[in-house]
Amino acid sequence: MDPRPPTPAHRLGPHPLTEEGIAALLARYEFGDSCLRRVVLDQEYGPRAAGGRLARLVVDARVVGEGLRWEPVCLELHDVRRLRIDESVGFSWVLYDPPRFTRFDGLLQVDLCAERFGSLRPESAAEVFEGSQLVFEAVGGSWSALHPWQR
Structure with a gap:
């Protein structure tokens, strides 16, 4: 039996x-000091696998305009080609800046450690992955x- 609460169901x-969806995400949530609560990786195998x-x-972030109440938000990435999860001692799973979304070579890069770029924009997918501790x-x-987490 798994003692952890299940991932909450979709509310919105x-x-x-x-571009529009990312803008809506970044307008709805304040990611400073948010916490990455769960990473679920899934892959099917076999002849009937959907592929990829x-x-x-799942990130606990604050809702802008609603008293900055905490709300879990799920980023679901399809057909993940590459990822990097660095579980080093120095990585706390706290997000200090909003995720950075870029596109190179037709693929979406989601960097959850984007504070290292400051106001700069990465110039390639390789640069996005260089030095990031959590990137897809x-x-x-x-x-x-x-919906909120069950207590």
Whole structure:
């Protein structure tokens, strides 16, 4: 039996991670001091597999305009081509800046340690992955607001 609470169900969404969807995500949530609560990686195998890996990233973030109440938000990345999760001692799973979304070579990069760039923009997918402790590259994805965690 798993003692952890299950990932909450969708409350709003899913919204595609297009330019408009990303803008809506970043307008809805304040990510400073938010916490990455769960990373779920899933991949099917066999002749009937849908193909590609799926990554679900659940982040507790604050809702802008609603008293900055905490709300879980799920980034669901489809057909993940590459990822990097560095579980080094120095990485706390706290996000100090909003995720950075870039596109290179037709793929979406989601960097959850984007503070290292400051106001600069990475120039390539290789640069996005250099030095990041938590980054994913996928064909596409969506985001959803989730119901609160069960206590």
